[in-house]
Amino acid sequence: MEAILNQLFAGVSYGSILLLIALGLTFTFGQMGVINMAHGEFIMFGAYTTYVLQEVLGKDQITYAFLLSLPIALVVAGAMGLLLEITLIKRLYGRPLDTLLVTWGVALVLQQLARDIFGANNVEVVSPSWLDGGITIAGVDMAYNRLFIIGLSLAITAAAWVVVGKLKQGRRMRAVMQNRQLAGASGINTPSVDRRTFFLGSGLAGVAGVAITQLGSVGPNLGTNYIIDAFLVVIVGGLGHLRGAVIAALSLGILNSLAEYWSSASLGKVIVFLAIVVFLQFRPEGIVASESRGLA
Amino acid sequence: MSEPFLIDELLKIRGLEVDFDGFKAVDGVDLDVKVNEVHFLIGPNGAGKTTVIDCVTGMTKPTEGSIRFDDVELRGKKENSIVKMGIGRTFQTASVFEALTVEENLDLAASFRFSMLKLLRQRRGTTDAVERALEDTGLTDVRDKPAGTLSHGQKQWLEIGMLLCQDPKLLLLDEPVAGMSPEERTRTGDLIRLTAERCTVLCVEHDMDFLRRFADRVTVMDEGKILKAASTVAEVQADERVQEIYIGKGRGIEEQTQEAGA
Amino acid sequence: MSQFAKSFLPSTRGEWSSRATFVGVAILFLFVFPAWLSDSRLDLMSSYVAYAIVALGIAIAWGNGGMLVLGQGLFFGLGAYCVAMYLALVEVGGAPNLPQFMTLLGSQETLPALWKPFNNLWFALSAAVIVPVALAATLGTLIFRSRIRGPYFAILTQALAGAFGILLIGNITLINGTNGITTSFSEIFGLKLAEPEDQKVLYTICVIALGVAFLLSRQMLKSRYGRLLLAVRDAEDRVRFLGYSATKIKVIAFATSAGLAGVAGALFVLVGPKIISPASVGIIPSITMVVWVAVGGRASLAGAIAGAILVNTAEFEISSAAPEYWLYFQGALFIGVVAFAPQGLAGAATWLKSKITSRGDSGATSTAKPVEEAA
Ligand SMILES: Nc1ncnc2c1ncn2[C@@H]1O[C@H](COP(=O)(O)OP(=O)(O)O)[C@@H](O)[C@H]1O
Ligand SMILES: [Mg+2]
Numbered sequence: 009m010e011a012i013l014n015q016l017f018a019g020v021s022y023g024s025i026l027l028l029i030a031l032g033l034t035f036t037f038g039q040m041g042v043i044n045m046a047h048g049e050f051i052m053f054g055a056y057t058t059y060v061l062q063e064v065l066g067k068d069q070i071t072y073a074f075l076l077s078l079p080i081a082l083v084v085a086g087a088m089g090l091l092l093e094i095t096l097i098k099r100l101y102g103r104p105l106d107t108l109l110v111t112w113g114v115a116l117v118l119q120q121l122a123r124d125i126f127g128a129n130n131v132e133v134v135s136p137s138w139l140d141g142g143i144t145i146a147g148v149d150m151a152y153n154r155l156f157i158i159g160l161s162l163a164i165t166a167a168a169w170v171v172v173g174k175l176k177q178g179r180r181m182r183a184v185m186q187n188r189q190l191a192g193a194s195g196i197n198t199p200s201v202d203r204r205t206f207f208l209g210s211g212l213a214g215v216a217g218v219a220i221t222q223l224g225s226v227g228p229n230l231g232t233n234y235i236i237d238a239f240l241v242v243i244v245g246g247l248g249h250l251r252g253a254v255i256a257a258l259s260l261g262i263l264n265s266l267a268e269y270w271s272s273a274s275l276g277k278v279i280v281f282l283a284i285v286v287f288l289q290f291r292p293e294g295i296v297a298s299e300s301r302g303l304a
Numbered sequence: 305m306s307e308p309f310l311i312d313e314l315l316k317i318r319g320l321e322v323d324f325d326g327f328k329a330v331d332g333v334d335l336d337v338k339v340n341e342v343h344f345l346i347g348p349n350g351a352g353k354t355t356v357i358d359c360v361t362g363m364t365k366p367t368e369g370s371i372r373f374d375d376v377e378l379r380g381k382k383e384n385s386i387v388k389m390g391i392g393r394t395f396q397t398a399s400v401f402e403a404l405t406v407e408e409n410l411d412l413a414a415s416f417r418f419s420m421l422k423l424l425r426q427r428r429g430t431t432d433a434v435e436r437a438l439e440d441t442g443l444t445d446v447r448d449k450p451a452g453t454l455s456h457g458q459k460q461w462l463e464i465g466m467l468l469c470q471d472p473k474l475l476l477l478d479e480p481v482a483g484m485s486p487e488e489r490t491r492t493g494d495l496i497r498l499t500a501e502r503c504t505v506l507c508v509e510h511d512m513d514f515l516r517r518f519a520d521r522v523t524v525m526d527e528g529k530i531l532k533a534a535s536t537v538a539e540v541q542a543d544e545r546v547q548e549i550y551i552g553k554g555r556g557i558e559e560q561t562q563e564a565g566a
Numbered sequence: 567m568s569q570f571a572k573s574f575l576p577s578t579r580g581e582w583s584s585r586a587t588f589v590g591v592a593i594l595f596l597f598v599f600p601a602w603l604s605d606s607r608l609d610l611m612s613s614y615v616a617y618a619i620v621a622l623g624i625a626i627a628w629g630n631g632g633m634l635v636l637g638q639g640l641f642f643g644l645g646a647y648c649v650a651m652y653l654a655l656v657e658v659g660g661a662p663n664l665p666q667f668m669t670l671l672g673s674q675e676t677l678p679a680l681w682k683p684f685n686n687l688w689f690a691l692s693a694a695v696i697v698p699v700a701l702a703a704t705l706g707t708l709i710f711r712s713r714i715r716g717p718y719f720a721i722l723t724q725a726l727a728g729a730f731g732i733l734l735i736g737n738i739t740l741i742n743g744t745n746g747i748t749t750s751f752s753e754i755f756g757l758k759l760a761e762p763e764d765q766k767v768l769y770t771i772c773v774i775a776l777g778v779a780f781l782l783s784r785q786m787l788k789s790r791y792g793r794l795l796l797a798v799r800d801a802e803d804r805v806r807f808l809g810y811s812a813t814k815i816k817v818i819a820f821a822t823s824a825g826l827a828g829v830a831g832a833l834f835v836l837v838g839p840k841i842i843s844p845a846s847v848g849i850i851p852s853i854t855m856v857v858w859v860a861v862g863g864r865a866s867l868a869g870a871i872a873g874a875i876l877v878n879t880a881e882f883e884i885s886s887a888a889p890e891y892w893l894y895f896q897g898a899l900f901i902g903v904v905a906f907a908p909q910g911l912a913g914a915a916t917w918l919k920s921k922i923t924s925r926g927d928s929g930a931t932s933t934a935k936p937v938e939e940a941a
Pocket of ligand 1: 324329347348349350351352353354355356
């Protein structure tokens with residue numbers, strides 16, 4: 009029983025990382041229909057941002073470096089996303105498969121770039137001392153760093169909810185998502201909304217990268233480990249729905265961890281894949297069907 | 305018309321309901337289409353006409369009701385088996401295979417009963433059905449052109465021609481003259497006259513001129529319901545409620561027509 | 567029968583010229599390359615020829631059917647592992663003996679049940695094709711039936727390749743995990759894989775397999791089915807409402823591409839590096855396969871072959887000269903071709919041909935039929 013509870017916690021923790029990553033995708037993939045394979049590399053650069061800040065600020069400023077890297081990674085990754093949108097993605101509207109391939113090419117370049125800048129070997133990011141250790145509740149070992157990630161993920165989801173649901177910017181985003189032509193005709197500057205959406209979506213990848221530094225070392229392939237699972241979250245959740253993404257991320261996280269526990273780490277992924285295919289037999293449009301066409 | 309039909313009503317829809325997330329796009333529709341008639345289905349935009357066609361062809365799953373074709377229930381059947389029973393449809397915006405030539409488009413339509421093995425063989429020459437459709441649609445001159453290079457009107461004709469190749473019993477046309485020039489309308493009219501000689505037609509169209517020339521009977525829909533059950537053109541034009549849904553919404557039928565054509 | 571025989575005779579000028587090209591390329595591969603390339607380069611070329619067979623399948627599924635298959639490494643890997651298991655058993659003198667790596671690991675007492683049937687050559691060879699085809703047909707039916715397409719399909723195939731890679735890596739005792747199965751010291755049909763003379767024969771076998779795969783694929787694309795595939799790519803609903811099962815049409819293309827990848831994998835373990843490991847089957851190798859086809863021209867079979875061979879040659883040259891630049895090059899190739907030249911080499915060839923012919927006679931062949939473009 010305790011073992012299962014521990015697995016559940018691990019699953020929720022993995023799910024919340026997936027959620028952080030998938031949140032960004034919910035904006036770019038969900039709203040704009042853009043499959044950005046370089047999203048994983050934005051995560052990676054977000055993680056390296058933390059590393060660089062630690063190196064710059066020195067070993068006695070670990071906490072500041074870590075907290076500061078959250079907004080800075082948002083801007084770094086966001087700027088990278090913006091650049092990508094302006095230079096390439098904009099040209100590929102209506103060609104989703106080509107966008108996928110082109111952004112994969114960008115991902116390869118970014119990975120090599122990271123290798124050239126930071127070296128092929130992984131680098132270590134030191135955790136702030138308040139994230140070391142953990143507590144045990146009812147036999148479940150909860151590491152502080154994992155709890156922190158779960159909290160961060162919840163906070164950012166809530167923030168995204170507010171942005172999308174309440175603010176003017178979010179209303180514009182939803183308008184563009186529901187009907188691009190109509191939104192354009194009613195005076196919304198759709199290219200500008202696209203750019204902001206892309207900035208925000210990519211920026212969230214950077215934040216996810218910062219969070220991931222607390223779980224292990226940082227290397228050029230960091231993003232590729234998560235990106236496919238995150239895309240699966242968006243597919244299972246239903247295109248462009250925060251609620252769907254939350255449910256899907258947690259379910260997939262837990263399923264992953266339980267499947268790995270009951271079979272083996274290697275068979276786990278296959279089981280999750282099959283579960284997704286079976287699920288899509290019943291709900292091809294995902295947990296939250298797109299008929300209600302909302303981002304929230 | 306080859307085989308005799310068992311009953312008078314080729315298509316018999318009863319109590320049809322479609323619910324899109326709580327919104328009833330079609331709400332208790334009854335509709336009879338008689339063998340060999342040209343039946344028009346009219347009504348303002350959003351009345352649910354396309355959705356009715358979608359239900360008949362299996363594209364949309366109704367929540368309630370029955371759809372009987374030649375006394376066989378269509379609900380629950382797959383799109384392609386409905387086609388094989390003899391029901392063809394066009395789409396509101398013409399849908400043809402743009403990368404293929406006109407002839408190849410027609411040939412694929414004509415080969416719809418082939419087994420997979422036969423489909424894997426290479427095509428040599430054309431069949432009579434394809435030649436006849438080329439003639440009927442007046443597309444003989446452009447038979448080797450990719451369909452993507454055709455004009456809007458030509459694409460509509462090609463799509464109707466593809467269906468004619470299949471020798472259907474019932475043809476469902478969704479706004480076949482929308483967006484056409486007057487000359488194109490005339491040619492489409494000729495094509496539909498030809499079609500009507502060969503099979504039963506259910507046509508969604510706003511164009512009153514069209515209606516007067518071709519309709520045997522007309523059914524009027526509004527907001528998902530039947531406003532006026534199958535009647536003659538004159539009866540429909542005289543009906544106050546029908547005038548009201550058009551005029552009451554600020555415009556006459558004729559103006560609505562203009563807009564649909566614009 | 568005479569109808570059948572006639573179908574092999576060219577009837578138009580275009581067909582004559584494509585037939586001449588085919589013969590020319592066949593001579594190049596069968597006689598010029600073996601005479602010109604060194605033994606080791608020829609052996610490498612064999613593996614590129616095997617890759618070209620995967621590329622044919624991608625051109626069918628993606629270029630013609632619009633299904634972006636990002637998991638071909640899975641099917642390639644299945645074909646490869648099936649034959650590699652046979653070879654690993656041959657190397658140690660057949661069935662009850664354990665393959666080398668198992669003896670080294672010392673983890674198995676007796677040959678695992680999974681391995682036993684692969685002692686038989688014909689079982690291994692048929693499994694190399696049947697397993698990928700059956701898997702693709704099953705998955706394809708499930709996925710296409712629920713109308714999952716476009717990017718969704720692409721991501722699912724990618725996820726599948728990823729899961730398969732992880733599955734292989736995790737199974738150390740059964741199939742040697744990350745290290746994979748080496749086949750250098752084995753033999754097949756009495757041909758020793760390490761022997762240069764025998765490698766020449768294996769090369770010829772690969773080339774002939776590619777030729778046959780090309781002709782069959784071309785026949786498939788030229789048939790009514792091939793037209794239907796394009797039709798499904800461009801207007802799936804219209805196909806469905808003409809009375810066809812779009813699911814069936816797509817499943818056939820997907821399964822064909824998987825079968826071709828399986829054949830390619832089976833050949834791949836006989837030549838070149840003579841090893842199959844998770845490194846050649848996961849997400850990254852799978853998408854790399856798509857690059858070859860993108861470079862060649864996604865819908866063109868000839869382009870797919872050219873793309874596979876040229877990109878792999880370039881990869882070998884560049885990464886042996888300056889390994890750190892290859893990834894930049896590959897990324898740039900991806901971006902450049904897909905975004906700015908989606909017709910790839912085949913598009914360039916068509917353009918060139920139309921330039922030449924329009925100078926000769928004004929536009930008699932300028933309306934190049936899509937059939938020929940696809941071939
Ligand atoms: N897939 C769908 N999801 C939700 N609403 C739909 C869908 N298809 C149609 N509708 C709605 O149903 C109503 C009827 O549409 P339709 O049948 O296309 O009308 P018509 O063809 O008479 O103009 C419209 O209000 C339309 O917005
Ligand atoms: Mg309509």
